[in-house]
Amino acid sequence: MSTSYSPDQPQQSQSWFGPETEAALHAVVPNVMPEQSLALYARWWQLEAWLRELIYVELRALHGARWIDELRAASGRQSQDGAFSHMSTADSENPLAYLDYSQLLPIIDIHWDQLQYALLERKSWDGRQEELKRVRHRIGHIRRPHRDDLARIEQTLRDLERGAFIACASYNRRMAPRSGKFTDPVTTGWIAAEHPTAQRLIRHAEMQYGVSLDVEVSRRPWATWPNSLESVKGVLWHVDFFLRDRAVNVSALWNATRSIRSLIVHLHVSDPHHAGFTFSAADDAKAISDAVGLCFDAVLHASRRGHGAQGITDMDDRVLTEWRNRAESIDYRIMSRSGWYIVDESTIPISMFGAGGAVEILPNW
Incomplete structure (x- = not known):
C-alpha cells in the first residue's frame, strides 16, 4: 500500500517506466486502447487504492488483529487465489484486495464514524457513488469512457485532498x-x-x-x-x-x-x-x-x-x-x-493526489 503524493515543488521530467512497460504502452496506446482510458484507469487505481489504504489503517486502529473479521466477503476469492501460490503477489494476503468497489462501500458505511473525517459530507459522499460506480463498470468491462469520466474522478480526488492529508499527517503526529x-x-x-x-x-x-x-x-x-x-x-x-x-x-x-x-x-x-x-x-x-x-x-x-x-x-x-x-x-x-x-505538518503546501487540488493551510483535527 503506497500513497501517491506530490509536494508543491517543481518536479523533474523523467520516465518512471521500465523497458517492458514502455514497449507495452507503445504497442497498445493509442492504437488499441484510447489514451483517455489509460488516464481514467490510472486515476481510478489511485482513488480506489487510497480508499483501501484508509479503510485498512482505520480498521486496524479500531479492531487490531481482529480487523479481518470485518471482511468475510473476501475469504472466498482469497482462498481461490491462494491455490495458485506460484502467482502470488504482495496483495495475496490482503483481504481488502479481494473486494470489489461496491463491496468497499458497505464497509465505509458501517465504519463511517472512523472514516468520515477523511471523506466528504455524508449526503455528498452517498450521492457521488452512483456516478463513480458507473465509471468503475466502464473500466471493468473495457468500455470506452464518457468524456467527463476522468473529470469526475479527478474532482473526487480534489475533494479528498484535505482528508487524505489529515489521515497521513495524524499518523506522523507522534x-x-x-x-x-x-x-x-x-x-x-x-x-x-x-x-x-x-x-x-x-x-x-x-x-x-x-x-x-x-x-x-x-x-x-x-x-x-x-x-x-x-x-x-x-x-x-x-x-x-x-x-x-x-x-x-x-x-x-x-x-x-x-x-x-x-x-x-x-x-x-x-x-x-x-x-x-x-x-x-x-x-x-x-x-x-x-x-x-x-x-x-x-x-x-x-x-x-x-x-x-x-x-x-x-x-x-x-x-x-x-x-x-x-x-x-x-x-x-x-x-x-x-x-x-x-506526510506531516511540515510538508504543506502539498498535493496528495496531483489531480489539481492541494492543501495549503494546516487543517484542524
Missing part, C-alpha cells in the same frame, strides 16, 4: 509516552526499558551494532487520547530502528517476523538503514511489547554492515528505487515510499 504516567507493558517495557529483551539489547545494540530504537504513539483523528495505552482503540504504536552502519535485508527481516505478522500494521523501510514497525494499541499490550523484542532481534539478525546485505555499494537514485521496488513486492504491509510515513 509523541513518546511518559513512563511515569503510563504503566502499560509497551511503555514500561521499552520506554522505561524494563522488558528483558530491552535490558539485553538496547545498550548492546547501540554500542556494538550502531542500532538505536525509538518508540512513540500516534492517535487517529476519530479517537481521543486515553488515560491508559493498554488495549485502547484509535492509537498506534510506532517502533523505529535506525541503523547507523548497517543495512537491512527486508526479505530476511519479514521472514524473521512471521510469528508476529498478524500484529504488524506496517513495516516501513524508506532506505536500508531504517526499519519501522507499526502496531495497533487495540491489540494485547503484552503481546505488542513481546513483539517489539522479537523485532529488535530480527533487525539485528537481518542486517549487515554497509549495503552488503542487498548487494548495494552505491545507493544512487536508480539503485534505491530498485531496492524499494523489491521491498514493496514482498507484502502489502511493507511500505517504502508511502505518504503514511512522509
